[in-house]
Amino acid sequence: MKETWDLILVGAGLANGLLAWRLQRARPELSVLVVEQAPVLGTAHTWSFHRSDLTSAQNQWLAPLVSHRWPGYRVRFPHLERQLDGEYCSISGAHFAQALSSGLGRQLMLGAPVQRLTPDRVQLANGETLRARVVIDGRGLAPSPNLRLGYQNFLGQELQLTAAHGLDVPLVMDATVPQLDGYRFVYVLPLGPDRLLVEDTYYSETPHFEQTRLRERIDAYVRDKGWVVRDRLREEQGSLPIVLAGRFEAFHAEGHGVVRSGLRAGLFHPVTGYSLPEAVRLADLLAATPELSAEALQGQLQAYRRDLWQRQRFFRLLNRMLFLAGRPEERWRILERFHRLAPGLIQRFYAGAPTATDKVRLLMGKPPVPVMAALHAMLDFAPPRQESP
């Protein structure tokens, strides 16, 4: 093993995996080690994104990792069924794991839980210490007293059917299902002519859910559609953070000077908890940074994250309206109204870059939650000190 690495990435998940992949191509002179606690890379993820979330250069470097592409996607609500154009893409965990392992070779250390880390040192559970010019902590979201969160909880099953399902594009929100435990929808990805990923999803106040109940609801949904399951191939589940408010500086300080990536750095879309586009942007940012020292990167990333946090303020306001105004079983109305808006606005929203006009449009018109309740949610909720309304 080398004496000192240029970079040690702790955690071989989405953010650090994409970062390692990008650096290998853009900065082959750098020595990079990726340290992961699991004995094999995880396959229990499907990471989806809209092509329009990324620039064409970003789509290009990501292309070898993409497992599925569809020309558009559909949404269904009680009073709206709509197909939206624009490529929708997915990376399967298995494909990502395989690409990463073969690309990194001996630069990937598996079965190596990290016990402690500092800006330039990593201590493994077996007592070994590794050194680097920069350590990047990408171990996923840590619980934080400085973020006020709601949750997107879901459980998904990849299903082999006995016959073709007839879907040609993903159904990213089917909210015609009974509204239980908050805003509920089913997400369906057609992975093959007779293969589906079906996820039962909830926007809820807590990260807890009963797996058995969600499995039963997937069974009921599949039966209702007339699909017959031959095999349940695998399962994935998550509880993604939906940010209502927070204290940026205090959240940032939790890193104790260690450079962070992915969810641990707060780099995700506040309304969906999705982090792939932000992980791609971070990989590009680091690949373009000439001086890779812990101190320089820490300063650069703090400024980058602060700017993003400020730009995301509007999303946190929408989340507060979603979670705190109106009754949970009525939340679907907000999402139905949103999906009636112009396709360009919807694209910019998911890409995390709404314009000033988009923001006005999002708040304008006949509000789908009672006006007084919505105002109350904004005024009465006491956001942590650094959150301006």
Ligand SMILES: Cc1cc2nc3c(=O)[nH]c(=O)nc-3n(C[C@H](O)[C@H](O)[C@H](O)COP(=O)(O)OP(=O)(O)OC[C@H]3O[C@@H](n4cnc5c(N)ncnc54)[C@H](O)[C@@H]3O)c2cc1C
């Ligand atoms: C099932 C699922 C599906 C999702 N689907 C999407 C999607 O479609 N699109 C999207 O954009 N987002 C999606 N997300 C949300 C988010 O983008 C993912 O959670 C994403 O994987 C977060 O990336 P990350 O790198 O921050 O963390 P992770 O990908 O969770 O990676 C963290 C890694 O750190 C490792 N680790 C933790 N502790 C240690 C330690 N002490 N030592 C060494 N290694 C450690 C973990 O084993 C893990 O491999 C999904 C999340 C889940 C759970």
